[in-house]
Amino acid sequence: MNTGFGNLTAISLAKEGYPVIATCLLPDSVKELESLDIPNLTPIKMDVTSQQDIDSVFDYVQEKHASLYGLINNAGINHGFYLELTNIDHYTNTFNVNYFGVVRCCKTFLPLLRKTKNARIINISTQGIFMPVPGSSSYCSSKSAMKTFSDCLRMELLHTGVSVTVITPGVYATPLLDRRKHAEEIFDSLTQEQRATFGEDQIEHYRGFFNKGPRAAAKPENCVKQIVKVSTAKRPPMERLIGYDSYLFWYFYYILPTFVKVLIFRVVWFILFLVIGKNKRK
Structure with a gap:
């Protein structure tokens, strides 16, 4: 829970009086949360790709609390770009965090969740499951x-009485959305053949798209309120879409016929390129 939804959710739940163990990938994030001096908040370093780290946190929870009321799987990375421009390691690393990290945590902590009445698992998804995004x-x-x-x-x-909720947020301004540094690394490492295939103008459009993305999103606090609500609900829903864009656009797009999706995508992508190109010339 270094930043974004995880950080804000941990702080919100702790301030409401719930004992929260906030796992962080980076030691600096642990120190930042400790500096807040919130009585119910216990930050611990944990890498979801390391079973040893997860087991250590399990032992801590078992020793201090004996059971577990809720598990929120929020860790996620967004690495890679177009397939032809992406190293296969970007795919394996992304799955290792976003998918296998969730599997590891659920499998490890289920014995503690089973000991608690009305326990819940909450997994944070993305609107990208409804509308796959190029890149x-x-x-x-x-x-x-x-x-x-x-x-x-x-x-x-x-x-067992353990519920599972999938929360699907719309587009919110979290660090996950800001891929500028990662994108620059990819663009700077392109071979001459790749540059010739895509064209310098196209690559510059991609740069502009990445540089504009994070500014046009809603504040994460709005989403965090809903995550906290689901986390503390007497009967957690099986699924929860958060944000008007999830309801009115992403899900609507998901149920459309494929040929209509392709047509919409062509129009939207063309407009984005026009806007980015116009801003670039200013």
Whole structure:
């Protein structure tokens, strides 16, 4: 829970009086949360790609609390770009965090969740499962896999009293959305052949798209309020779409015929290129 939804959700739940163990990838994030001096908030370093780290947190929770009321799987990365411009490691790393990280945590902490009445697992997905985004195939596919895993797990746990909720936020201004640094690394590493294939103008359009993306999103606090609401609900929903864009656009797009989706995408992408190109010339 270094930044974004995880950080704000942990702080909000702790301030409402819930004991929260906030796992952080970076030691600096642990120190930042500790500096807030919130009595119910315990930050701990944990890498969701490391089973050893997860087991250490499990041992801590078991020793201090004996059981667990809720598990929120929020860790996520969005690496890679168009398939032809992306190293395969970007795909494996993304799945290792976004999908296998969720699987590891659910499998490890389920014994503690089973000990608590009305316990819940909350997995954070993305609108990309409804509208796959070009240049984010590793991210969208990993979240789609996580969504299917969550649906299967929900059925497996029906008799246990442990619920599984998938929260699908719209586009919010979190660090995950800001891919500028990562994108620059990809663009700077392109071979001459790749540059010739895509063209310098196209590559510059991509740069502009990445540089504009994070500014046009809603504040994450609006989404965090809903995550907290689901986390503390007496009967958590199986799914929750958050944000008007999820309801009115992403899901609507999802149920359209494929040929209509392609047509809409062509129009939207053309308009984006026009706007980015216009801003670039100013």
